[in-house]
Amino acid sequence: MAYVPALLALLLMATSYVNARTACSVRRDAACVAAVRSLLTNPSAFWYGTRYATDCPVGKVSSLCRNTKRSEKTLLSRIFGDGATDSSGLAFIVNVTYSPTLPADGSDRTYSGCGRIVDVPLKGPHDFVVDPLGKYVYPPYDLREEPDVTWPAEKNSLYTVIMYDPAPFYVHALYVNVAGGRLQNGDTVFNYFGPGNPVDRDNPYIWLVFKQQKSVDASKIAPARNNIYVQNLVSQLDLSTKSYGINIIMTNTDEYTAAFIRSVNFLNRCPVYYGKYLSSYIQKRGGLPSLPARLDLSVSVDVNFQAPPITYTSCGKQYHQGRGNVTLDYRNTGDVPTVETRISPKVSLVPLDISGQPPSVTLKDKQYTLLMLDLTPELGKTKQDSYAHWMVVNIRGTDINSGDEVYNWKMPMTSDLNELFLFALFEQSKHVNPAKASTYDGNSCFRCRFRAGDFIRDNNLSLVGLRRIAVVPDTYQQYLAARTDTTNQVCKHSPPIIG
Structure with missing residues (x-):
């Protein structure tokens, strides 16, 4: 029975998307329909029902508490x-089957998320x-295709x-004049747009x-997806509600989704995911004494480097x-060559x-501190030992130039691709003394052995944003090192990663 382990593995994979057996697991019969009818009228089945009053009491305002129709439970x-x-x-019950596209070369699925490549192995068949x-x-990524x-x-x-x-009354797809009981046989009003x-x-x-009473002129349907009420569509298109079908996907x-909804200026949840990613990355490398283990972020720190063209000679x-941007x-x-970072960046x-x-406008009443740190020496240690590449305190709102620059910009250089350079944004609860802020570095060296954790705690700063910059060595870094190395040892070493 050599085939038994393989068969068992196949069954396990096929059931990974399935939980306990339900009335609709196998047959879409009368029992299945009756169970779904009951679900449709259950006020405690979904978040906007009876539990909304508990989860979102009157006066609580957040992205989780937006129910435009409180009475529809x-x-x-x-x-x-x-x-x-x-x-x-x-x-x-409408039969709905998703078939996510897999990479043609057999590799794992990936997508560009919030500043990183996300691995998404398929968890089911x-x-x-x-x-x-x-x-x-289901995650929306698995439902992105029609x-x-x-x-x-x-x-x-x-x-x-x-x-x-049905929460924000948004139409993700609309087709009319569909014949033969299959979606593709009709006129498309709104192309499929997966859950977001x-x-x-x-x-x-x-x-x-819904069954139509007659053919519908698709061109006369209002070209809007949002704030569309099904009961209005039923009336407008003269649809029958005596015998309709449904399926529900959670x-x-x-x-x-976070990357997409930010790209269309709806909501920016990328700091949340970026914080989770960096929390995991830092903890896997031993943790940091200066930053909390859990990085609960609420602001994206977007950094832009612009530099004029430059010509230089490195090792003969x-x-x-060319002009950098x-x-x-x-x-x-991606990784950033050293030469691109030689001018202080613009930060949004x-x-x-x-x-x-x-x-x-949203942040106009806030006050911030911005640090760019090399935290590599602290990884896996208990002693604070970072290097301050940039420090601006008392930033008013989003205008970085409004702050007091404690340390001017010093470009990051490294020979290690795993160097941890972080732009860190902290919300202030009070004014920070710029002169005192400059006293947290080592006694025997400028900017080094910076005690970031003490500075954060002493000034009651709250971490709200992070942005990692991955710097790669290049010939410009080699050029700078050669200027101070009279032994010419720099040019005898292995060539930089980027020429």
């Missing part, structure tokens, strides 16, 4: 309007069928198909199928570097909430 009422209680029109009663919560959608269609009938987020749950909260997304959020060879924003994942601060007003 059930999934049925979110679909058909306040007061809807009759779910008997639900006649069938290549194809997975949505169970409306299932307990599995699924295969089918249903038991009547002969010669046309249908309208909707993919919908912006916050860390389980949220239902639904597929709805999702949370992921870094793929002339090099020319490198940005370490939430999308940057981007908070979590970016949908209502610009950061300069």
Whole structure:
């Protein structure tokens, strides 16, 4: 029975997306439909129902507490309007199958997240069928591509198909005049746009199928996805609610979503993910005495280097570097040559909430300290031993130039690709004395053995933003080293990583 272990492994993989067996796990029969009808009218089934009052009491304002229709507590009422209680029109379960694209070369899946490459191995079978009663919560990245959608269609009938987020009343896909019980056979009003749950909260997304009374002119449907109410679409398109279909898929959020919703200026949750990533990275390397183990961040520190062209001679060879323009924003994942960092950067601060007003307004009443540190000597140690490359205190709002520069910019140089250079942003609760701030370095050296942890604690600073810069050695670094090395040993060493 040599095949048994392989068969067992296959079964385990196939069930990794499946939890306990439900009434809809195998058959989409009357028992399955009855169970989903009950779910539709259950006010405690989803976050915007009865538990909303507990999770989000009156007066609490946050990205997790936005329910524009407090009175609509059930999934049925979110679909058909306040007061809807009759779910008997639900006649069938829509079959929804997702097939995430895998890399053609057989490698693991990856995507560009918030300043890093995210590895996302597929945790289940290549194809997975949505169970409306299932307990599995899917990451949006696995739902980014249009699924295969089918249903038991009547002969010669046309249908309208909707993919919908009932929380903000957002249409993720809309198709009309669909024949034959398969999604592809119709007119597209809104192309499929996968779930984009912006916050860390389980949220239902639904597929709805309604029978049309007649053919629909797709060009006359309002070209907007947001604030669309299904009951209005039903009325506008003259859809039948006596026999409709549904499927429900639960999702949370992921870094793929965070990067996207920031790119469209909706919400900036990238600091949250970046903090989780750096927390893990630093702890794997032994931790730091100067920074907390858990990095709860709320502001993105976007860094832009701009430098004029330069020509220099290193070890007998002339090099020319063109005009530089490198940005370490939430999308940057590459390494930066030393020569690009020779001029002090421009720094932009981007908070979590970016949908209502610009950061300069959102943060205008805040006061910050910005440090650029080489924290490598501290990794895995208990003694504070960083090097300060830049220090600005008493920054008002987002204007870095408004602060007091304690240490001017000193470009980072390294021979180790694992050097930990961090831009660290701290919120101040009071004014910081610039003269006293400069006394936290070593007695025998300037800027070195900087006691960042003591400085942070003594001034009651709260860490709110980080941005790592990965610097790689180049011929410009070799050129600078050769200027101070009279023994010419620099040119005898291995050539730099970048010529």
